[in-house]
Amino acid sequence: MDSVELLQKLVQIPSPNPPGDTVDIANFIAESMRNIGCDVRMPAPDEKPEAINVVATLGDGAPVIMLHAHIDTVPIADSEASKWSVDPYAAVVKDGALYGKGSIDDKAPLASMMLTMIEASKQETLNGTLVLVAAAEEEVGGQLGTKWMAENGHLPECDFIVVGEQTANKVATAHKGVMRCTVTTTGKSVHATNPNRGINAISAMAKIVLALEGYHNELAKRVHPIVGFPTCNVGVIQGGSTANAVPDTCVIKIDRRMIPREIPEVVQSELRHVVESVDVNPAQATVDQWIFSSWFDSPLDSDLSQAFLQSVRDILDDEPGPIGYLPGSDAKHLMDLAKGDMIIFGPGSYEVAHAFDEHVRLDDYQATTDILLDFVKKTIYK
Numbered sequence: 001m002d003s004v005e006l007l008q009k010l011v012q013i014p015s016p017n018p019p020g021d022t023v024d025i026a027n028f029i030a031e032s033m034r035n036i037g038c039d040v041r042m043p044a045p046d047e048k049p050e051a052i053n054v055v056a057t058l059g060d061g062a063p064v065i066m067l068h069a070h071i072d073t074v075p076i077a078d079s080e081a082s083k084w085s086v087d088p089y090a091a092v093v094k095d096g097a098l099y100g101k102g103s104i105d106d107k108a109p110l111a112s113m114m115l116t117m118i119e120a121s122k123q124e125t126l127n128g129t130l131v132l133v134a135a136a137e138e139e140v141g142g143q144l145g146t147k148w149m150a151e152n153g154h155l156p157e158c159d160f161i162v163v164g165e166q167t168a169n170k171v172a173t174a175h176k177g178v179m180r181c182t183v184t185t186t187g188k189s190v191h192a193t194n195p196n197r198g199i200n201a202i203s204a205m206a207k208i209v210l211a212l213e214g215y216h217n218e219l220a221k222r223v224h225p226i227v228g229f230p231t232c233n234v235g236v237i238q239g240g241s242t243a244n245a246v247p248d249t250c251v252i253k254i255d256r257r258m259i260p261r262e263i264p265e266v267v268q269s270e271l272r273h274v275v276e277s278v279d280v281n282p283a284q285a286t287v288d289q290w291i292f293s294s295w296f297d298s299p300l301d302s303d304l305s306q307a308f309l310q311s312v313r314d315i316l317d318d319e320p321g322p323i324g325y326l327p328g329s330d331a332k333h334l335m336d337l338a339k340g341d342m343i344i345f346g347p348g349s350y351e352v353a354h355a356f357d358e359h360v361r362l363d364d365y366q367a368t369t370d371i372l373l374d375f376v377k378k379t380i381y382k
């Protein structure tokens with residue numbers, strides 16, 4: 001099977017999440033890796049046994065290099081289905097690109113990593129360990145995928161980790177984290193003929209929304225060199241039921257992006273402070289329903305990092321970065337296993353992911369494979 005056929009095969013095995021059933025694609029990857037002599041494990045959590053992961057290992061000893069890609073994709077949304085110019089699961093090749101759901105996110109990086117494993121398996125022995133992790137559940141946050149594997153002893157500590165995502169073959173070393181919460185204002189509903197008898201929860205919330213906008217503007221002063229500044233966005237507002245009554249509740253949902261090194265507890269108390277310092281009296285305001293996912297960042301000071309950067313320079317004749325990666329990734333769940341550096345790396349842009357006519361340029365995909373292979377040859381070939 002050549003590299004294009006391998007990627008086609010992966011795209012032709014649908015793995016949308018939800019529902020997140022990765023049995024078929026995991027079986028295909030596991031069999032391919034067993035055929036080249038890997039030790040293959042297929043861990044899956046009891047809570048979701050159909051979300052099967054694959055962990056395939058070649059060689060032993062240090063350094064331990066992990067190649068990680070996710071095997072689930074987003075589903076095809078109703079709004080997008082009619083816009084595809086090709087069958088999203090046919091893996092059509094045209095004009096130098098391969099089209100399909102999951103083609104770039106994340107099956108091209110996965111295929112490049114599998115090809116690297118296949119090449120490395122041709123060596124009689126390796127001077128280290130190469131671990132391919134094909135992870136389920138990334139598209140829904142990774143709680144039952146990479147996070148579960150990392151916390152339950154299914155993944156080794158690593159000297160270097162490559163998380164495959166769309167970085168245009170640049171080396172990404174940081175992404176933001178997310179803090180979400182819900183704010184509710186409570187007032188008193190009366191007939192709109194005499195609003196002064198009631199307490200308007202929407203008016204109270206309006207003041208809070210403006211305060212949050214001020215907070216967002218303040219955050220622009222905290223610049224991270226790679227991922228920019230933190231942000232605060234009010235994404236949802238709901239309140240009232242009819243124009244002729246004073247509304248007694250209003251709810252907003254907040255999305256606060258954290259830059260690396262921001263402490264979640266501090267961010268939480270900042271948000272509370274912004275809300276609580278608005279005078280909404282006699283209405284009441286409460287903050288709850290916190291959801292948190294971590295940022296990630298990594299220095300690039302190890303020899304392995306320098307070797308990777310050099311592989312990018314050699315293959316692409318271009319500066320490798322570092323850059324930031326705007327969407328989140330499973331890297332955040334691997335921080336405790338990364339004894340050395342961790343990077344996010346892969347072909348193309350996340351902007352063509354999660355959309356109709358998702359595709360990967362074949363030359364970009366080839367470059368990803370060439371770079372991974374060059375790096376592995378330099379570092380763990382005897």
Ligand SMILES: [Zn+2]
Nearest residue numbers: 070105106165
């Ligand atoms: Zn992805």
